[in-house]
Amino acid sequence: MKIKHLVSGIALSMGASVLSISAMAADTIKVGVLHSLSGTMAISETTLKDTVLMMVEEQNKKGGLLGKQLEAVVVDPASNWPLFAEKTRELMTKDQVDVIFGCWTSVSRKSALPVLEELNGLMFYPVQYEGEESSKNVFYTGAAPxxxxxxxxxxxxxxxxxxxxxxxxxxxxxxxxxxxxxxxxxxxxxxxxxxxxxxxxxxxxxxxxxxxxxxxxxxxxxxxxxxxxxxxxxxxxxxxxxxxxxxxxxxxxxxxxxxxxxxxxxxxxxxxxxxxxxxxxxxxxxESDANDAFISQWKAFTGNPDRVTNDPMEATYIGFKMWTQAVEKAGTTDVDAVEQAMIGQETENLTGGMAYMNKNHHLSKPVLxxxxxxxxxxxxxxxxEGVVPGDAWSDFLPGSKDLIADWTAPISCGNYNTVTKTCSGQNY
Amino acid sequence: MRYINAICACLLGLLISTSVLAASPSEAQQPLLLELTEVKLNKALPVLQQLETTEGADMLALFKTMLNGDLYYEKETRRLIAALKEQSVTRYSDLFSGEVLSDLSKKQVRKIKVNNKLRGYLGEAIARMQLNHPDSAVRKDAVRSLFSDLGSNTITLIRDARLKEQSRSVQEAMDVALALYRARHAEEATDRLQAIKDLEGSLEPEVRNQLTQLAENDPSRSVRKAAQTGLDKIDQQAEMYGFINQLFFGLSLGSVLLLAAIGLAITFGVMGVINMAHGEMIMLGAYTTYVVQLMLPNMIEYSLWIAVPLAFMVSGLAGILIERLVIRHLHGRPLETLLATFGISLILQQMVRTVFSPLNRQVATPDWMSGSIEINPLLSLTLNRLYIVAFALLVFMILLIVLKKTSLGLNVRAVSQNRDMAKAMGIRTDRVDAMTFGLGSGIAGIAGVALSQLTNVGPNLGQAYIIDSFMVVVFGGVGNLWGTLVAAFTLGVANKFIEPVTGAVLASILVLVFIILFIQKRPKGLFPQKGRAAE
Incomplete structure (x- = not known):
């Protein structure tokens, strides 16, 4: 809530805002939230925005990250796919965020992707999707097919x-x-x-x-x-x-x-x-302790005892936890360092067991x-039984059967062809 | 009907189970009942199977309660209880004695879970138990739901019941079941031939499947031939009923289009105002239904009848307000009117988002509108669609009467035909404009009530129908209500006949292309206005 007050304070006094932003930039870590708050997708995406805000608040209560407070920067791409690219650029260049949590539809992700790769950003994508993609700059915490x-x-x-x-x-x-x-x-x-x-x-x-x-x-x-x-x-x-x-x-x-x-x-x-x-x-x-805690935290945060939780929220939760762990491990929010530190991170699923981040930027999770x-x-x-590792490139499609994604050395490629032993050169 | 009957039967069963004293379970049943409260979901089936065959108290009430998902047990004593949900209150009663347990709270009980496998089994077990039910319709449904699972136990039960059966239609269903069994299992080819003969005239899908199998795999040639002949007959009938079915789908889509477009036919057709906020008037009507159900949670069955006049008023008033505040000032400037009403539509959408939340709202369907009438196994008409076809026609008739027989209608027609002359005759044209716009918007509100039963009630409801509405009005001929009627049903039926061939996406594209071409040829639509009114 503190942040909200801060933000509204900034909005009120435009003159002071320039000062306060530059002042805060020095001692906060900025978390960009790129979810539609209006338009057709607002139904689903507003929930995820609130989830990120809740996680940020919780992390700040624990003393922040690397000794700094987290600050959420919320933008509204308004269910307008090209606007996702613009807002990504705005978050990266103007607000200089260290990480972005965002997107729901595949088309919005495809729209933000070139900007992320151009500016070397870091995004966590929390929704189940069709696969056939693996970018160095994106971690896919939702389910692959x-x-x-x-x-x-x-x-x-x-x-x-x-x-x-x-x-x-x-x-x-x-x-x-x-x-x-x-x-x-x-x-x-x-x-x-x-x-x-x-x-x-x-x-x-x-x-x-x-x-x-x-x-x-x-x-x-x-x-x-x-x-x-x-x-x-x-x-x-x-x-x-x-x-x-x-x-x-x-x-x-x-x-x-x-x-x-x-x-x-x-x-x-x-x-x-x-x-x-x-x-x-x-x-x-x-039924699990972690899930019970998460649900009651969510209900308290939204102030609505009837609010429900869902799968993309858990994916956001896991992504956020892993990101904080990776930042702590890397000791910096530098994208390249965090990206390498992310691979191999483990965090508790809300349904029990551990989620594991694979080399292809997809999670190993249980399926229910x-x-x-x-x-x-x-x-x-x-x-x-146990977890299923997410497969970026489907084994059942003729075009992607031989492709794998592996972002560790020596391959470091999102679409490596195991037969011809080449990286096709595209970034995704 | 089958579906409704099943629901009625279940409700009836519930009533019986909770009000009439059932015999208490026998000693052999007791441990099984206890096991039911302890066993895991995937191990419950054998327990239920044993319960069905073990001697003792009638398990019908238990099975029905379980099928409905109302079976609970008390955590402490492990006795089985039935839950009766009335609105937000849940009452518990002992499953076997019927004693009401008013002091039980939600925390003291736990639900006995069911999954699809168990539901499937429970349905069949209930059908087996109901072969001797006093109501012949229940008996018939019981027999029919057993067609897909004709084991030797079931057949013995049906055979016994057949001897006692008095009702003609139930006898026929039982004969089909017995013939099906013989066609599948009889050793002699002549028996199978006889069975095929007995199956003649039945349109049940199971009969068709059985005949297909016989026609393909039977060792005897004459059996294969007979089965093929039977199959051809069924296919012929299926084709005819398929056609009727599609026609009905088309008419029902047409009636939805008619409802959505008919209000626009007045504001756009008669008044000439391009009202982009028409869809939002429909949306307001749908939200009125939601609010009515929210306010009167005990009267879901009547909520639609209350909502219809209310929705007419809400949307009508909104329409009059829009006319007075905005459209009047833009008279004769169609482009500005279009932009202004488009703006209003966005404002209304965002208002609904703010007031009701961007999430879709839940509008319940009254029981009398759920389910379908089954004419035969190949043709059943869904009730909600039937009602909406009738409702659309009713609204159309009323509107026609209003325009032809009332003084308001006379004024409206006069103003739309020649505004200056009407003014000269002493008609207060500005008042008529407001009333006409209110009428058109009010009708859109009524359409919203009907649409709330078919689609989602959300902020985007109106947008989904605005294009269709304009399409219908333009296609039918601006200013002609009959044209709107014919256009709506033509487009509906055409869409539904193209859809099976091309898929839904291409079907709507083809319809649009057709309309574009049609408008090129006849810019004034199907029924253009003639004479002076056309100028």
Missing amino acids: NQQAIPAVDYLMNDLGVKRWVLAGTDYVYPRTTNKILEAYLKAKGVAAEDIMINYTPFGHSDWQSIVSDIKSFGSAGKKTAVVSTINGDANVPFYKELGNQGISSEDIPVVAFSVGEEELSGLDTKPLVGHLAAWNYFQSV IGEIQDDGQFEVVWET
Whole structure:
């Protein structure tokens, strides 16, 4: 809260602000927060901004970092993808932040990436994404496809005996890439092409009648059918409603979703969703001491006892913890030193066990499958044994099969081809 | 219907389980019940299976409560209790004695968890127990839900029940089940042939699957042939019902378009104001529904009927306000009007974000609008869509009557046809303008109530419909309500018939391209105004 007062004080007295900023720059470490606070993505991203602020506050209570206080610099890229690049530049050049926590959609990350690499910045990206990327300047603390989609499919195949697959998604890069990986994976597992149905819908699609009816007839062919949903955001509610109305229950055709979490469920009537599944690395309902502490801290920070926690929040939490550890290990906030110190960092997952930062800038995390309950929480029905290391380049796509990312010497490359033994030269 | 029945049956079961004294469990059942409270989720299935077959008290209440996720146990005594949730209060009662346990708090009980596997099993077990239910509709649903799992135990149960069955429709369902079993397991080809004959006329998906299997894999040629003939017949029917289904989807999409566009047909069509804030009027109506449900949490069933007039007033007043404060001053300057109303739409969106939060709000669907009417296994119409088609037409009729038969309507038509002449005749045109804009906005508010049942209630609700609305009005012909009606249903049906072929993304693009081409040819839309009014 102190910082907020400070910031508003600065805003009030413009003259004094120049002085105070330069004065503070000397003895604070600046943490940039690049999350949309307005526009369509504000729904999801505001939560992450608050999470970072909470972590900063907590760290300052513990005495800061390297003997300095942390100072959060919040900017609003307003769900406007090109603005993410501008705001990144502003944070790096004007505010001179030492680290950035930010972005939600892949397109916003792709927009900020060239700026980060040009100015040699450091960003933590906390959302599950389609993979096929590894930048020296970004740490990916959300799930890669092999930490979410593939285990979910394994669960459906092995535990529920699913034989026919509907891959339904919103029409943009994350679902398209994920479905491409899943399709290749399913075919490798011996699923015939006629047992896979792929369907894309526009953003915010609300008329699901014919698609659900197609799914219904696709699923009545006598083989157990499941829907793997990469449907994004708003469009989920009418989709689940239509499933309920057309009499498709989770026992008949379960839907496993990769974009539906506690936060999304808190805004809707969960009746038609009960029993459907979601795959994440974190659920609020998981019982552990660390998680209980985190939840009560979050509720106290937001002053709202009904606020829920979700997977990208845990990813932000882990990223922030690891960053502080790496800064302490490196003894400086210098990007290159911190980047090297990050690799190999370990910190406690909120769901138990340890998260580990790999050489490819992706985390090793456990994968959980949960069933939606009527109170908007998830009941864990399956989890991986131990942690799964995040894979930057999918093993199931022909173009990226041979690629690996390794940011330690001697390779130091985000897309190293293990066959030709070359780094393709691109930075990501 | 099947779905509704299932819900009714479950509710009924709950009532029975909590009010009527059930027999207490036998000695053989006691340890199993205890085990149920201790066992892990993935080990619960065998316990339940044993419970189903062990002699003693009827386990129907237990299974139903568990299927609904209302089964709890007292931590201390480990006795099973049923939870009855009424709004925010949860009451507990002993599962077997029905005794209400008012002093139990949430902390003293723990929920017995269920997952999909258990739900699937519970559904079937309940169906097996309900083969002798007094209500024939319940019996029929029970038989039908067993089609997918016809083991020898189940078949014996159905066979026994068939002997006692009186109701014609339940008998038919049971015969299908028995024939399905014979078609799958009979040794002799003649028996299988007979079974295929018995299955004729049934449209159940399981029958179709069974016939497909026989047609492909049966060792006997005559069986394969008979199965193929049966299959062809079913496919023929499926094609016809598929067509009807798509037509219904199209009409229902059309009715949504009609609802969204009809208010605009008045403000844009009749008054000529390009109102970019039209979508936000819809949004206000949807939020009114949310507020009504928030204020009257006990009256969800009636909330929509209360919300309709309220939404009309809220959006109507907002419309009148916008007209008085902004649009009036920009009369005859369409470009400025467009920009100003666009600004208003942004202001309204941000206002909603500030007042209600940027998150989507939850609007509950009343029970009478959930589920579907099943006409046959291949064709079922979802209730919410049916109601909305009817509602859209009703709104359209009322609006038509208002415009044709009331003095306001007369004034509106007069002003829109010739403003100066109307003025000269003593019509207060500025007042009529405000009323017309209010009427158009109010109708948009009503549309918002209907849309709150189909889509998300959030700050972006209006934006999703504004383009569609303009599309419909322009396509139908500006200033013509019938044109709007025809255009809405044409676009809806066209969209739904293209969608299965091209996918949803391409379908909406194709519709847009079609409209662009159409407007090139006929700039005034389907039904252009003729005569003096057109000038």
